[in-house]
Amino acid sequence: MAKDPVRVLVTGAAGQIGYALVPMIARGIMLGPDQPVILHMLDIPPAGEALNGVKMELVDAAFPLLKGVVATTDVVEGCSGVNIAVMVGGFPRKEGMERKDVMTKNVSIYKSQASALENHAAPNCKVLVVANPANTNALILKEYAPSIPAKNITCLTRLDHNRALGQISERLSIQVSDVKNVIIWGNHSSTQYPDVNHATIKTPSGEKPVRELVQDDKWLTSEFIKTVQQRGAAIIKARKLSSALSAASSACDHIRDWVHGTPEGSWVSMGVYSDGSYDVPPGLIYSFPVTCRDGEWSIVQGLSIDEYSRKKLDLTAEELSEEKALAYSCLS
Ligand code: NAD
Ligand code: LMR
Numbered sequence: 001m002a003k004d005p006v007r008v009l010v011t012g013a014a015g016q017i018g019y020a021l022v023p024m025i026a027r028g029i030m031l032g033p034d035q036p037v038i039l040h041m042l043d044i045p046p047a048g049e050a051l052n053g054v055k056m057e058l059v060d061a062a063f064p065l066l067k068g069v070v071a072t073t074d075v076v077e078g079c080s081g082v083n084i085a086v087m088v089g090g091f092p093r094k095e096g097m098e099r100k101d102v103m104t105k106n107v108s109i110y111k112s113q114a115s116a117l118e119n120h121a122a123p124n125c126k127v128l129v130v131a132n133p134a135n136t137n138a139l140i141l142k143e144y145a146p147s148i149p150a151k152n153i154t155c156l157t158r159l160d161h162n163r164a165l166g167q168i169s170e171r172l173s174i175q176v177s178d179v180k181n182v183i184i185w186g187n188h189s190s191t192q193y194p195d196v197n198h199a200t201i202k203t204p205s206g207e208k209p210v211r212e213l214v215q216d217d218k219w220l221t222s223e224f225i226k227t228v229q230q231r232g233a234a235i236i237k238a239r240k241l242s243s244a245l246s247a248a249s250s251a252c253d254h255i256r257d258w259v260h261g262t263p264e265g266s267w268v269s270m271g272v273y274s275d276g277s278y279d280v281p282p283g284l285i286y287s288f289p290v291t292c293r294d295g296e297w298s299i300v301q302g303l304s305i306d307e308y309s310r311k312k313l314d315l316t317a318e319e320l321s322e323e324k325a326l327a328y329s330c331l332s
Contacts, residue, residue, distance in 0.1 A: 005036040005067040007122065009082040011113065012089030013041030013071070014050040016241060017130060020248035021086065022054060026063035030252040031084075031259060038068040042078030042089065075113060079120040084259075086251055087113065087141070090131030092242045093232075102132055107327045110137040114144035121148075126295075128254055129155040130247060134188045135271050135285040136323040140331070142273065142285070151296065154258070155271030157192070157287035159243065159250035160184040163231045164194045167224055168201075168210055178202040179210070183289045184228075184269035185278075185309075186316025187323070192287065193312035194228040196220055198303055221308070262291045267300050278305060278313060284320045 008025050012018050018041070024030060025037055039058065043051045055071040072078050079085070090106040110129070117125065125148065129138035138155035142148070161184045169176040179201055185193040199210040214220055227234075235243040257268050267289040274280045277288065277299045289300040305313065 003035055005038045006031055006084060007038045007040060007082045009040040009042060009078055009085040009121075011042045011078070011085070011087050012131065014043040014047035014054060015088065015092075016244040017088045017247045017251075018043075019054060020245045021088065021251060022058060023061065023063070024248055024252050026058060026061070026066040028065050029249075030255050032256070033065075036065050036067045038070070039066065040070045040072070040078050040080075040082055042072055042075060044089075045073045048073045075116040076120055079113070079116040081120070081122050082117075082125055083122045084255060085117055085121060085125055085127045086255070087127065087129045087137070088131055088251075089113075090137070093132055093236065095236050095240065103136065103323065103326055104330045106131055106133065106137055107140050107330050110140040111144045111331055114141045117141070118145035118147055124149075125152060126255070126258060127153045128251060128258075129153070129271075130251055132188070133323055133327075135186075135287070135320055136327045138271060138285045139273075139324060140327055150273040153273065153285070154254070154297075155188065155285055155287075156247070156251055156254055157184045157188050157269045157271045158254040159247050160188060160192055160194065160228060160231075160287070161269040162246070162250050162253065164196070164199075164224075164228050167227055168196070168199070168214070171219070171224075172201070172213060174201065180266045181289070182210075182269075183267075183303075184287045185313050186287055187320050188271065188287065189316075189319065190229045190233070191316040191319045192229055193309065193316055194225055195309055195312075196224070197306070197309065198289075258292050258297060259295055261293045267291050270297055272297060272299070275299070277301065278303075280313065280317050281321065284317065284324065286317065286320060 134155040142153040164182040165179045182199040183195040196210045200207040270290045271287045274286045276282045290297040
């Protein structure tokens with residue numbers, strides 16, 4: 001029997017991530033090849049005409065799974081009945097700007113969209129915040145939508161996770177799908193900590209630690225970390241625009257694994273509400289290693305954290321605490 005369609009909201013749908021993301025959703029890349037979808041696309045009035053153009057293209061592409069398109073600049077209409085909300089709308093970082101610079105503009109959007117989701121989304125709606133500062137926007141959304149369970153509000157660090165996999169596969173000239181269990185800890189910013197201490201590589205003679213195969217601790221602790229931390233800025237420098245296709249694809253990975261589960265023995269990175277695991281202060285949206293099952297994520301417990309990693313985990317937590325204070329000062 002055909003499944004009922006799932007309603008997926010994409011805010012900022014007329015923007016560049018939106019343009020890459022909506023066809024992926026309509027093709028089943030986010031929710032699977034047998035899951036019909038109804039796309040809700042929200043943007044602001046100045047982008048209304050462009051948004052209609054995207055809707056026309058979706059119709060023209062004749063996606064078999066796409067059962068309807070709501071293209072709107074009305075936040076209530078956009079949020080009504082949605083089962084999944086991918087929050088991309090906001091102002092992107094431009095060359096030379098730090099995430100803090102975009103804070104003032106973006107946190108107020110997330111405060112107002114929190115109430116629309118709280119009042120009009122379907123019960124148990126899953127929320128993924130992509131727009132920067134992603135962790136802090138997600139936190140503001142959570143705080144101003146108190147009836148949405150905290151576990152339903154997440155932010156995107158899967159792009160950073162995928163970037164880390166990509167760097168290791170390039171370094172060793174191996175398939176990216178043979179690398180697993182890297183971790184992105186903390187903020188989706190240059191203080192994030194890409195950690196390979198538990199990462200492994202599939203080889204013909206079984207799984208081997210990344211450290212054993214790379215055999216270059218200097219590269220792993222300097223260039224690798226820096227490249228992943230600074231990749232967003234490097235893309236902006238090269239494209240004069242922030243990453244879009246990789247962000248859209250990683251957003252699909254995030255939701256797909258959350259809904260359908262992570263493979264046995266592997267984890268992914270997601271920005272989730274801290275419960276104090278690994279001594280990360282509760283009350284922050286922080287990227288942890290998680291496994292997903294039955295539509296719920298759980299933080300992977302019991303991983304050893306050496307002294308070097310401890311400092312990195314604390315540093316990015318400190319930045320998030322500062323961002324939280326700054327966000328509240330912007331809203332007051
Ligand atoms: P963009 O400027 O191309 O698109 C943003 C869209 O949001 C625009 O169409 C704009 O009109 C719309 N918008 C602005 N305010 C809105 C509101 N109140 N409601 C609905 N829509 C609104 O930007 P982009 O390149 O698509 O990037 C979007 C966001 O994603 C940026 O904040 C960017 O920094 C962030 N980003 C995050 C990641 C990540 O990994 N977390 C990666 C790449 C980009
Ligand atoms: C990215 O990681 O590509 C984006 O978050 C862009 C940015 O602001 O760095």
